[in-house]
Amino acid sequence: xxxxxxxxxxxxxFLTGCSTYVTVVSEPEGAVITDASxxxxxxxxxxxxxxxxxxxxxxxxxxxxxxxxGFTARWPSGASASTDAxxxxxxxxxxxxxxxNRPKSAPGPEQDLxxxxxxxxxxxxxxxxxxxxxxxxMDHGWFWGPGWGPWPRTAPPPPRPVR
Numbered sequence: 377x378x379x380x381x382x383x384x385x386x387x388x389x390f391l392t393g394c395s396t397y398v399t400v401v402s403e404p405e406g407a408v409i410t411d412a413s414x415x416x417x418x419x420x421x422x423x424x425x426x427x428x429x430x431x432x433x434x435x436x437x438x439x440x441x442x443x444x445x446g447f448t449a450r451w452p453s454g455a456s457a458s459t460d461a462x463x464x465x466x467x468x469x470x471x472x473x474x475x476x477n478r479p480k481s482a483p484g485p486e487q488d489l490x491x492x493x494x495x496x497x498x499x500x501x502x503x504x505x506x507x508x509x510x511x512x513x514m515d516h517g518w519f520w521g522p523g524w525g526p527w528p529r530t531a532p533p534p535p536r537p538v539r
Contacts, residue, residue: 395429396469396471398465402475406420449476451482454484
């Protein structure tokens with residue numbers, strides 16, 4: 377019994393810290409992010425790409441940073457931009473942020489900015505819905521605050537006058 381409890385407590389300790397995250401941001405946001413070859417589609421920026429820390433550590437040459445494959449961003453207008461083919465990742469604990477800017481000479485910036493605006497508005501609506509949902513769960517009397525139960529909360533008594 378004691379060994380089972382001990383192993384249940386230690387397993388999460390050994391499993392934490394096994395991933396390094398690389399945040400990929402596009403300017404304007406909403407570009408489809410792929411690897412440099414275009415074979416792996418990660419999703420729409422901003423997003424986090426997860427790498428196994430142990431694989432990065434063992435794949436790196438001694439004294440050098442780990443290398444991760446580069447990224448390509450493609451916006452709705454068809455504009456695309458890429459990073460270097462291999463990116464150095466030196467901080468395996470905190471990861472890194474990769475920013476990919478849309479080329480200024482590419483046609484159709486209005487379409488990409490409109491897409492970014494729509495995504496930002498949707499994110500704002502989703503945040504508002506989540507805030508309202510949390511207020512619904514947090515602001516009622518059931519198991520929250522001093523008014524445990526279905527009865528209405530009473531206001532605290534007024535402070536006594538100082539004499």
